[in-house]
Amino acid sequence: MLHTRLLTAAAFVALCLGATAAKADITLNNTVTGEPLNLDDAPPEGKDSEAFKQFMQSGKNPYVGKQDCFAKGEELFNGACSGCHGHLAEGKIGPGLNDDYWTYPGNATDKGMFETVFGGASGQMGPMYNSVNVQEMLLAMAWIRHLYVGDPDKAEWLEADARKSLKKYDNKPAPKPGPDAPQECKMGG
Ligand code: HEC
Numbered sequence: 751m752l753h754t755r756l757l758t759a760a761a762f763v764a765l766c767l768g769a770t771a772a773k774a775d776i777t778l779n780n781t782v783t784g785e786p787l788n789l790d791d792a793p794p795e796g797k798d799s800e801a802f803k804q805f806m807q808s809g810k811n812p813y814v815g816k817q818d819c820f821a822k823g824e825e826l827f828n829g830a831c832s833g834c835h836g837h838l839a840e841g842k843i844g845p846g847l848n849d850d851y852w853t854y855p856g857n858a859t860d861k862g863m864f865e866t867v868f869g870g871a872s873g874q875m876g877p878m879y880n881s882v883n884v885q886e887m888l889l890a891m892a893w894i895r896h897l898y899v900g901d902p903d904k905a906e907w908l909e910a911d912a913r914k915s916l917k918k919y920d921n922k923p924a925p926k927p928g929p930d931a932p933q934e935c936k937m938g939g
Contacts, residue, residue, distance in 0.1 A: 776809045776861060780869040781854050787869045789884070791877070796885030799934065805888055811860040813892035814907060818931035820924035823893030825937070830881040831890060834874060838919070839897045844875060848919065850900030858906035863891050885934060893924070 778787040789797070796802055804812045813819045828837065834844035845853060854871065856862025867887045870877040882890060895907060902916040927935050 775807045776805075778861070778865050778868065781856065781862070781866040781871050787865065789868075792868070792879035792884055796883035796887075799885040801888055801932075801934075802884050805860070805864070809859070809861040811864070811888050811891055811895075811907070813888050814860070814895050815912075816892065816935070817925055818927045819889055819935035820893055820896055821927055821937055822935045823889040823891075823896070824924045826882055826886050826890040827893045830878060830886075831894075838921075839894050847894050848897045848899050850904035858904065860891065860907050863894070863907075864888070867891065889934070896924075 778789070779785060780787060801812045804810070813823065827839070831844075831847075832839070834842055835847050836842040839847040841847075845851075847857075850858070852858055854862065854866060857866055864887060866875070867878045867882075867890075868884070878887065895905075897919045898905065898916075899918045902913045902918075905913050905916055908916060927937060
């Protein structure tokens, strides 16, 4: 009897551990120094989100191309990034993020851009985790990809097939999130 109860307790603990442990399959490094990034530097918000967990496993931003989340991404980008990078990410005191020239070529991948946003680069580009949480970083990054007007062949964050059908940003405002939009992409809430 005691034996079964112990086993049950052990199974329960194992379940809990499995559910909370961040199963990271990718490693993140500072864009400039290459030092490992410490996710604990950021507040906990957003780390439990499905999107961030997926990103930590695949290195792919699951919000890229998700129309329902563009409006949220735009709002976050305008709040935290556009003051320096311009409203269309065309560049201001920070470089343009809507073309295919990168100071740090890794920014053409989701993992590379996350590393820059989380850990910062040089000068005015500091770590952004006090302005946007890790999930919000992914949302803002997806909007930046949507603003792209560079060469589709250089859109490294997409699979080769998707690059062929990539449309340059058409200056249309982000569509309103539909009724099935993920909770975090609904506006005003
Ligand atoms: C206070 C101004 C400022 C803010 C706010 C800011 N940036 Fe930057 N950003 C810069 C500057 C300046 C650079 C150039 C840094 C360098 O070359 O090392 C830069 C560089 C970058 C790069 C690398 C570009 C390249 O060509 O490789 C990315 C990506 C980037 N920023 C994304 C963001 C995102 C996303 C946000 C908002 C979450 C943001 N930045 C907020 C000023 C800013």
